[in-house]
Amino acid sequence: MNYFILKIANYMKQNIGYYLLVVLILVSGIVLGSFSVGLLSDAQKQELLNYVELFFSNVRNVNIDSSVVFYTSVLNNLKTALVISLAGLFVISFPLIPAVIFFRGYILGFTVGFLASEFGIKGCIFAAFSILPQNIIIIPVILSIGVTGICFAAAVIKNRKRMDKREYLNMTASYVLLNLGFCLFLILAGLIEGYISPVFIKLFSTYI
Template identity: 30%
Template sequence: MKRRQQSTILQDHIHTYASIYVFVSILFLMGVLFGAFMVNNLSLVQKEDLFTYLTQFFGDMTEGNIASSQELFQQSFFHNNKFLGIMWLLGISIIGLPILFILLFLKGVVVGFSVGFLVNQMKWNGFLLSFVSVLPQNLLIIPLFIFVTVMATSFSLMLIRTIFIKQRTSQPIGPWIVRYLGVLVLAVVVITCSSGIEAYVSPYLMKIVLLTSP
């Protein structure tokens, strides 16, 4: 019974915000593709400099000369919370809606560039490294970014209709605010999980790939 209710709630949510989900998902994918194309536009010197830095980092990782898992967790937790917190606040500001879309696009650029550069420089090993270093935490982070962007956009549009167009909403603004605060709480919980994966799981998988790769 509970599963049916949860399924119905999820279906209703997706149906209600389907158009916004399509828009932000396409925007994010455009960012990923743009980031991947950026790799091909780098000069040879830029690629060599980045690859030298990357090789040094991988060397330090295999020797255990990197930040502790606790430090990595804190860095990831605060960075992602700060980024998503800004996106959440932009939904309240109304005028920050375009910036919200830019931030989501940039997140896609970072993911696309990271994967694209690893594959471009290290071929199959680069694909494996991107699979274990970029994918695990982003399985949570990317859907979260899209979800927060959708909810921030819908909240901002609701404020625009209420304040500027003077359109009566189907329900008072109070429940909207409570729901929007719930989005922030959910984001912190998911970020905690993704930061744990990034700090404790991804480095271990990366070390295995680096030690076993030819």
């Protein structure tokens, strides 16, 4: 396990430029998402607020099935990982990678921005304990898979004239295995989202 973590750390160090690029894309999405909250009409804000308050009301009175939340979280994040991986694998579709990362950041920024805007410091605390824990793992994994996709596509484009079939297959196998390794961390994120975050959601929902 330590060897695997060391390999990932070295990989991130070698591709620091690509990581800075995808982080910039993610941050741009988060910033735009948070600003988008201010563009909502009063009617739209009220509709969303009603939905959130209904959620808080229901979550206080029902038992959250942690196993369902866990499987849903893992499945949704694996779908995102698969889309990014396939976008890099098919090369021509690799511009989809920054689009997915930007959208992921936009949703995160909008969600946190709305909670902060409507509930103030309570909303920030709620977001910190219910959204942040799993995303500490999910975001680096999604960014890393995005980097592998961009690196793979760039390598194929750069070496397309002199790369033989065997080299391509070896590179593809390494690409798939590396992404599978990253995806293992999504299981841990799912455990946090399924079994830890709901505890904080139920706890803080009574104060919002």
